[in-house]
Amino acid sequence: MDMAKADYHIKYMETEPIQAGLPTAPSRDLINVETYDDYLMMVSPQVHQNIFALEKLQTSFRTKRLETFQKTHTLQRRFHGVAYQLENKLHELSKKIPCYWGRILNISDLNYNNLADANALKYLSDVVVESVPLVSSTLADKTPCLLALYRVHFIFEPNPLMQNTEGIKSVYFKVCGYNNPDMEMLEPEEETDQPILWNPGKDPRVSRPSKKRKGNMPAPKPHVIQSFFHLFDDLKHESEDGEFSQVIESAKEEERKMHFKILMGFINELVDNSISFFDETIPNRAAMTSTYQLDNDMQNMELDDGGSDVSNESSEDDIVEIEEVPQHLQAPPDCTAQ
Incomplete structure (x- = not known):
């Protein structure tokens, strides 16, 4: 703010707006003014006086919206306290339905056609949302706001794939009372409080395709694939160094935004209305063309390159080594009724 504007601000900001008479059309000179001093x-x-009065009114509106949000949030937490027994009943009943959460996620946008995902998600027994009281905070520009924090607990049955049975994610954002849908959740962020620890060879985020080679061709290496369980990657605290660090960090920022959106979906829709997303008519497994089978098919195409001109006679150099799909993925997840 320059000195001229500051002088006007000090002189008039505490003064009530003066009632204007009939509006007059602004002059062309005022519309086309080039500098603030000329203005x-x-x-x-x-x-x-009227400009600063409007600014004060806008601040008052924002404060009232912030108070309303705080009251609404408090009522929601009070409701969950009153409905505690009902929520417990909901969680207990859902645990008695085989592969309840596995089936829900199998038909959602979070199904990445990963058979290892389907096999691991059959052990997901419950998803619990923990709401924390609002905390007074500020934006980076010191604007007063409220900090909202939620924790999402993904609880698994003891199983041969994981070393622990619970993954915990936190999401938080700031609310400042702006009447703008794009500014309802400012400075959104997500964190991994408790990652899922996998037993050797059981991580669904990594593909271990069949090892096939012809002659001196190198065996295919394991590689990262799409998986629901990337949701538990700690993207915030793992920094990158090197030539492409900026590009990698930018990609991780976009992935964190996607994780935040997914977790808010659990908080606002999936957990309280889970039965609306459950469909027992759809099998709880990835499509037959799983990631592993796609890897194998691609390798077969490479090995058979050359078409009908390839001789059917084999030699020692043509031996193809095959490693079967991991034992725990050879059969569909067992979701038979209990």
Whole structure:
């Protein structure tokens, strides 16, 4: 703020707006003014009084919206306290339905056609949302706001794939009372409080395709594939160094935004309305063309390159080594009724 504007601000900000008479059409000179100093010379102090009065009113509106959000959040937490027994009943009943959460996620946008995912998600027994009381905070520009924090607990049955039975994610954002859908959740962030620890060879985020080679061809290496369980990657605290660190960090920022969106879906829709997303008519497994089978098919195409001109006679150099799909993925997840 330059000195001219500061002088006007000090002089008029505490003054009540002056009632104007009939509106007059602004002059062409005022519309086409080039500098702020020229503008100050062309308008009366009454204009500045009204501008600052509007700014104060806007702040008052924002404060009221913030108070309303706080009351609504408090009522929601109070409701969950009153409905505690009902929520417990909901969680207990859902645990008695085989592969309840596995089936829900199998038909959602989070199904990445990963058979290892389907096999691991059959052990997901419950998803619990923990709401934390609002905390007073500020934005980076010191604007007053409230900090909202939620924790999402993904609880698994003891199983041969994982070393632990619970993954915990936190999401938080700030609310400042702006009447703008794009500014309802400011500075959104997500963190991994408790990652899922996998037993050797059981991580569904990594493909271990069949090892096939012809002659001196190298065996295919394991590689990262799409998986629901990337949701538990700690993207915030793992920094990158090197030539492409900026590009990698930018990609991780976009992935964190996607994780935040997914977790808010659990908080606002999936957990309280889970039965609406459950469909027992759809099998709880990835499509037959799983990631592993796609890997094998691609390798077969490479090995058979050459078409009908390839001789059917084999030699020692043509031996193809095959490693079967991991034992725990050879059969569909067992979701038979209990």
